[in-house]
Amino acid sequence: xxxxxxxxxxxxxxxxxxxxxxxxxxxxxxxxxxxxxxxxxxxxxxxxxxxxxxxxxxxxxxxxxxxxxxxxxxxxxxxxxxxxxxxxxxxxxxxxxxxxxxxxxxxxxxxxxxxxxxxxxxxxxxxxxxxxxxxxxxxxxxxxxxxxxxxxxxxxxxxxxxxxxxxxxxxxxxxxxxxxxxxxxxxxxxxxxxxxxxxxxxxxxxxxxxxxxxxxxxxxxxxxxxxxxxxxxxxxxxxxxxxxxxxxxxxxxxxxxxxxxxxxxxxxxxxxxxxxxxxxxxxxxxxxxxxxxxxxxxxxxxxxxxxxxxxxxxxxxxxxxxxxxxxxxxxxxxxxx
Numbered sequence: 001x002x003x004x005x006x007x008x009x010x011x012x013x014x015x016x017x018x019x020x021x022x023x024x025x026x027x028x029x030x031x032x033x034x035x036x037x038x039x040x041x042x043x044x045x046x047x048x049x050x051x052x053x054x055x056x057x058x059x060x061x062x063x064x065x066x067x068x069x070x071x072x073x074x075x076x077x078x079x080x081x082x083x084x085x086x087x088x089x090x091x092x093x094x095x096x097x098x099x100x101x102x103x104x105x106x107x108x109x110x111x112x113x114x115x116x117x118x119x120x121x122x123x124x125x126x127x128x129x130x131x132x133x134x135x136x137x138x139x140x141x142x143x144x145x146x147x148x149x150x151x152x153x154x155x156x157x158x159x160x161x162x163x164x165x166x167x168x169x170x171x172x173x174x175x176x177x178x179x180x181x182x183x184x185x186x187x188x189x190x191x192x193x194x195x196x197x198x199x200x201x202x203x204x205x206x207x208x209x210x211x212x213x214x215x216x217x218x219x220x221x222x223x224x225x226x227x228x229x230x231x232x233x234x235x236x237x238x239x240x241x242x243x244x245x246x247x248x249x250x251x252x253x254x255x256x257x258x259x260x261x262x263x264x265x266x267x268x269x270x271x272x273x274x275x276x277x278x279x280x281x282x283x284x285x286x287x288x289x290x291x292x293x294x295x296x297x298x299x300x301x302x303x304x305x306x307x308x309x310x311x312x313x314x315x316x317x318x319x320x321x322x323x324x325x326x327x328x329x330x331x332x333x334x335x336x337x
Contacts, residue, residue, distance in 0.1 A: 006049035013042035014081055043073035046081060050088040130158055130165075137167055144173055152181055152229035160230070182231045185222055192218045213254060220247035224263060227270065241270050258287035262294060274301055291317065296327060299334075 016038050047069040051062070073084045129135055129143040144162065147155040155177075162174035192215045199212030208216060223244035226232040232240040245267040251260050265280030281298050285291065299314040315334035318327065 006045050010042050010045035010049055013038050013045060016042075039077070040074055042081070043070045046070070046073050046084060050085060053088045054091055127158060130162055133166065137169065140167070140170060141173065144170065144177070147177065152225070152231065156181065156230040178231065181229065182226070185225055185229075185231065189219060189222045192222065208250070208254060213251060216247045216250045217260070220244045220251060220260070220263065223247070224267070238271075241267050245271070256287060258284050258289040261287055262289055262297075265297065269297065269301060274305060277301060 047066050050069060051066055054065070069084050069088075073080045076083065130140055144159070147158060159174040159178050162170050163178075165171055165174075196212055196215040196219065199209060199215060202209075221244075223240045226240040227237055227244070245264065248260055248264045248267065251257070252264065261280055262284040265277045265284060268274075268277035268280060278298065278301055281294050281301070285294050295314050295318050299311050299318070302308075302310040302314060312334050315331050318331050319335040
């Protein structure tokens with residue numbers, strides 16, 4: 001509470017501090033001592049008077065604020081005394097009022113929940129979370145939902161591992177997600193088959209026209225996606241490989257594309273027809289496909305054939321390229337002298 005008597009005593013003590021040296025001849029040590037003592041008392045009284053003028057949040061911590069105001073008033077004669085008084089009044093009646101007016105009516109903005117991050121998991125941590133039965137089921141469910149934003153090549157093996165999990169909810173969710181991935185590709189295959197049949201009826205069976213050729217290219221790619229994303233297993237996988245190879249040969253019978261030649265090599269490789277696969281890989285190189293796209297498959301094929309010297313040669317060729325960070329550990333291993 002504001003005490004006007006403290007303010008009055010502070011002013012009187014300050015006036016007495018300046019009047020003391022005049023009464024004691026001005027230059028004596030007693031005059032100086034009387035001024036210092038009276039001025040110190042006036043500074044403390046002023047601090048006690050002005051501290052209640054501050055807002056509660058400005059006056060905390062109380063003792064340090066009181067000491068700061070007293071020191072400021074003491075070390076600067078007259079100007080310090082007046083400055084503390086004026087500064088306190090400014091903080092009380094101007095700055096504090098503006099502070100309250102500006103923020104008392106402030107409302108929180110509405111956040112768009114759809115702009116949040118789609119997933120709180122990184123791909124590198126999904127396998128650890130899904131494979132750890134000690135992790136709470138809710139967290140593992142969130143990790144599985146995050147797999148929707150991961151490529152099928154990565155998500156399918158993780159989902160298949162969850163099919164053996166002890167939690168029924170996780171198993172059902174994994175099965176549903178795998179089924180959804182497979183149905184999307186199967187639906188696209190059915191549409192392209194209809195397009196191909198219509199094109200063959202209008203363009204002829206012996207040689208496909210532009211529409212039929214495009215449909216055959218898409219069919220080969222879609223069947224390969226079933227294999228590449230590990231969605232087809234067992235006999236279904238063999239069927240998908242053969243169908244992809246059949247449509248790939250159909251396309252290559254009318255047009256030579258390096259990308260289709262490489263896919264033909266991959267399909268033959270998957271079927272275990274290694275010699276034919278090696279010829280397709282070499283042909284893809286001759287047709288202008290970058291070496292970084294083909295040499296890893298050739299090296300894998302040579303390794304499976306136990307031709308380690310050729311594998312080393314191919315990996316050393318890859319060592320000349322600096323754009324293969326994922327293969328760098330393998331390349332360094334085979335290129336070591």
